[in-house]
Amino acid sequence: MDIGHLFTRSLELMWRYKFLWLFAFVMGLTSAGVRIPDLVGPFNRPLNPITNFRIEPFVLGLAVVFGAVMLAVWALLVFLFRFIARGAMVDTVRAAEAQTEPTLRDAWQSGRKFYTRLLGLGLLVNAPLALVSVSLILLGLLPFIGVILAQRNADGLGARALAPFWISGFLAFCGALACLAILSVVIHPFYEMAVRAIVVEDLSVRAGVQRGIQRVRAQVGNVLTVYLVLIGARFGYGMVVGLVSIPFGAVIALGAFGLWYDNLNALFLMGLAAAPFLWLFFGALEGIFQLFESNVWTEAYLTMAARDSAAPPE
Numbered sequence: 001m002d003i004g005h006l007f008t009r010s011l012e013l014m015w016r017y018k019f020l021w022l023f024a025f026v027m028g029l030t031s032a033g034v035r036i037p038d039l040v041g042p043f044n045r046p047l048n049p050i051t052n053f054r055i056e057p058f059v060l061g062l063a064v065v066f067g068a069v070m071l072a073v074w075a076l077l078v079f080l081f082r083f084i085a086r087g088a089m090v091d092t093v094r095a096a097e098a099q100t101e102p103t104l105r106d107a108w109q110s111g112r113k114f115y116t117r118l119l120g121l122g123l124l125v126n127a128p129l130a131l132v133s134v135s136l137i138l139l140g141l142l143p144f145i146g147v148i149l150a151q152r153n154a155d156g157l158g159a160r161a162l163a164p165f166w167i168s169g170f171l172a173f174c175g176a177l178a179c180l181a182i183l184s185v186v187i188h189p190f191y192e193m194a195v196r197a198i199v200v201e202d203l204s205v206r207a208g209v210q211r212g213i214q215r216v217r218a219q220v221g222n223v224l225t226v227y228l229v230l231i232g233a234r235f236g237y238g239m240v241v242g243l244v245s246i247p248f249g250a251v252i253a254l255g256a257f258g259l260w261y262d263n264l265n266a267l268f269l270m271g272l273a274a275a276p277f278l279w280l281f282f283g284a285l286e287g288i289f290q291l292f293e294s295n296v297w298t299e300a301y302l303t304m305a306a307r308d309s310a311a312p313p314e
Helices: 003-016 021-028 055-097 103-111 115-153 158-198 206-218 221-262 264-310
Strands: none
Touching: 003 021, 003 055, 003 221, 003 264, 021 055, 021 103, 021 264, 055 103, 055 115, 055 158, 055 264, 103 115, 115 158, 115 206, 158 206, 158 221, 158 264, 206 221, 206 264, 221 264
16 A cells, blocks of 8 residues: 555645535544643742632632533534534545545535434444443552552551552553553554445444454555554654644743732633633644544545455455
């Protein structure tokens, strides 16, 4: 498989069909990959006590209302527009490769067409994954609970005596996180293939999952190559985003540093005011890569499907 062609073609489609950026923006806002950097980390030191440490009830109430509104907007984007956007991006690439000229209206209609099936696929994959994730994290925390109980009941035992137990607990927790990361990494290519099977071949959720597994097993080398290259591209893009976020981090950190000595309420309000803009900005940056990644997976799927259809029957 020509990885270079997949990348250049994906970038070309990104530039040609600019309406895809709207759907990519939704994907970026609702993606777990959106990470706002530690903007005040270098200044987060107890240099001097805050003059006004008390948070006013009005500020707390405003924070609760703000959090509820943000949560409602996020839930609406996740459970409605995210799956429409995913289907629209995949079907636009399919239509472009089928020598048609897709439009924003076509993309929206195709996204609505596949919304229910993609939502079902998301629940089918993510609900058990969330349950397993919580179970693994709880299992990783069990040694810490045992150490805390032992420390409370141990008369005369110092920290040095309990150090091996703390180290064992830390290793167990890291092992649980590593298992969770490995599980997510293994599931991801199967999920991407299943999404494209549903949209490209107009399959049901069950048939799409079966076709996605079949596609990965039949061309595991190509799928693994695309996946590893995209991981490398994600790492490089993350470094670029980190460099872009430095000016924003500097401005916000300086403002927070100045308010640190004056009023905690003002610092709190500044954080609430900045949060939506940071979410939109970093969501837009994340959406750029989400669109590129989606195009690459779709181009790879179309290439694999064409190769399988051209192969002689056994």
